Amino acid sequence: MNYLKIRISLFFVLLIIFVQAKQDSLNYQIDLSKAKENTFVVKLNYKSNHTGVEDFMISKWTPGYYQVLDFDKNISNIKCNNSKNEAKDITKFTDNTWRIATKKGEELTITYEVNAKTNFIAKPYIDSEFAFVRPTGVFIFPASDLQVSSKVKFINNPWKNITTSLKKINNSYNAVNIDDLLDSPILIGNLNILDSFQVKGKNHYFSGRQLDDFDTKDFIISVKKIVETATDIMQDIPYDDYSFISIGKGNGGIEQTNSTALTFNGELYNTPQGKQKLLNFITHEYFHHFNVKRIRPVELGPFNYSGINRTNSLWVSEGLNVYYEGIIMNRANLKSREQMLNEWTGMINRFESNEGKHFQTLAESSAHTWEDGPFGIKGKTISFYEKGPLVGMLLDLTIRHNTQNKKSLDDVMRKLYYIYYKSENRGFIENEVKKACEEFAKQDLSEIFSYIYTLEPINYNKYFEFAGLKVNSTTKNGKTVYEISALAKTNSLQKDINKDLFR
Missing domain, CATH: 1.10.390.10 (Neutral Protease Domain 2)
Known part of the structure; x- marks a missing residue:
């Protein structure tokens, strides 16, 4: 009997905790009535969970687009009231945070407007035709609690469709925490x-x-x-x-x-x-x-929404993604082997024609993308979108060659996914990628990884030979042009790799 009472008591304690958690969630209301003025009108209801001060912040960037966007500059008319509709002081504390004095259990209503007149995928936008809620540029949130849940509702919506990955419950779109909220854009329109x-x-x-x-x-x-x-x-x-x-x-x-x-x-x-x-x-x-949202550099999670998240490893997150474009489409019968080889040729020529290869390493192009932009500064820097997939080629060819084509870069990607995301729930440390590649290649890969950290010219033919290929260079109109062609004689392993890689 006592055991039953304990279980019942525990149930009600958990129920109270659950209800309190729901009450303490962020409740956003987005008014679309100022669409013609390129303005979102936002109201946030929140119950403070402590006495002291609460800092509310807006992100300085959008994960996936590695540039500081200064969303705070688009926020205006910010005000705060308590449940008695009494005005509370709200102070701009840093360039992307606002500070409010709070009491535990106090219900706050914060209202503000978001100017959104730049139609760009990394930013919020609204006009008379549609609205795009890029959450990083619209939602302010308590800096001290990134695990708080949230609900988003829209009013004065003149359009018929809303699409988002957020879960819809009744008339609200729900996020389990701040990462979930900021990771879920919302498109509204016909x-x-x-x-x-x-x-x-x-x-x-x-x-x-x-x-x-x-x-x-x-x-x-x-x-x-x-x-x-x-x-x-x-x-x-x-x-x-x-x-x-x-x-x-x-x-x-x-x-x-x-x-x-x-x-x-x-x-x-x-x-x-x-x-x-x-x-x-x-x-x-x-x-x-898969690659960057789950297989991610350790610097890219948990996110620092207040500033630059610098990493040397965007050659993995972006460069290998470019490499896998051709791999996936070829295996899906959407790209022929000839198209795939032509794309490899194009990648080599784009990188080799950029004089920036003499001044910036691949790791540096990743770390300095916040200053140089995602595609670098032509002639002065390089892009991880261009050199990253070339490193992917060399790694894949080497692993296939050393394992009689029984293993490939696919195995490395799966290991990174299952170990660091699924098992350990963290990002990979830079050197862990090298170790994973060497595990499957069964050899030291310092030469290939030197192409990431040094300005050494890439020895394409040493690796392309593994697939029965060679890279030729000729001079046309004073420019060096590269072409991929087949070797005159190939052994059975080279043929197997070539046939498996270019289907």
């Missing part, structure tokens, strides 16, 4: 909704605005093949559902854990070259939910 599809029992959605006239059924079939192939490589599908969210024509995409927000031009799909470009882009953004 949207085009394409056919959904399932992979391994998980639903996948594609929606957006101004998608144009193209073969949407064939496109969705292609996207499904990309998802199937990528998840086959990683041997997992780690989300409940996934959303592709298109904000319209433009440049760029940013990956999230369970979605990607991107610009999209469906007209490209109507030409063979445009189709390849578009599907490469979709593949790149989709594979990011």
Whole structure:
């Protein structure tokens, strides 16, 4: 009997804790009535969990786009009231935080406006046609509690569709913590909704605005093949559902854990070259939910939303993602071996034609992307998007050669995923990538990794020979041009690697 009483008492204690946790969540209301003025009007209700001061902050950057964006400069008319509707002082404490004196249990209402007139994938935007909530630029949150849950509701919404990866419960969109909230963009408008599809029992959605006239059924079939192939490589599908969210024509995409927000031009799909470009882009953004959102440098999680998150390892997070574009599409029968080899040739020529290769290492291009921009400064610096995939080629070829084509870079990616994300729930330390590669290559890989940390020229032929290939250089109009061709004679292993790599 006493045991039963203890269990009942424990149940009610847990219930009270659960209810309190729900009450202490952040409740956002976003008013869209000032769309024509490019303005979000935000109201935040929050119950303080301590007496003293509470700092509310807004992120200085958007994860996935490694630039300081100074979102605080777009915040205006910020005010705070308590439950009695009495005004409370709210002080700009740092460039991206506001400080309020609080008492435990005190209910606060903070209102502010967000100027959002730059239509760009890394920033929030609103006008008379649609609204894009890039959460990092819209939501302020308590700096002391990144585990607090939140609910988002919209009022004065003139449009018919809302798409996001946040879970909808009744009329609100719910996030389990701040990372979840800031990782979940929301698109609102009169949207085009394409056919959904399932992979391994998980639903996948594609929606957006101004998608144009193209073969949407064939496109969705292609996207499904990309998802199937990528998840086959990683041997997992780690989300409940996934959303592709298109904000319209433009440049760029940013990956999230369970979605990607991107610009999209469906007209490209109507030409063979445009189709390849578009599907490469979709593949790149989709594979990011594995590589960088889950397989991530230790510097990129937990995030520091107040400043620069500098790492030497974007050659893994971005460069290897470029490498896997071709791998995934080729295995999905969306890219021929000839197209794949042509893309390899293009990558080599783009990197080798940039004089910045004499001044900046691959690791430095990652660390200094906050100053140089994602694509570097042509002639002065390099881009991890260009040299990173070249290192991926060398690693993959070496692992395949040393293991009689029984192992590949796929095994390295799976190890990083299952050890550091699934098992240890952390980012990888820089040298752990080298150790993982050497484990499968069964040799010291210092030469390949020197191409990351030094300015040494890449010895392509030493590694391309493993697949029965060679890289030739010729001079045309005073410029050095590189071409990939087949060796005259190849052994059975070279043929097997070539056939497996370029299907």
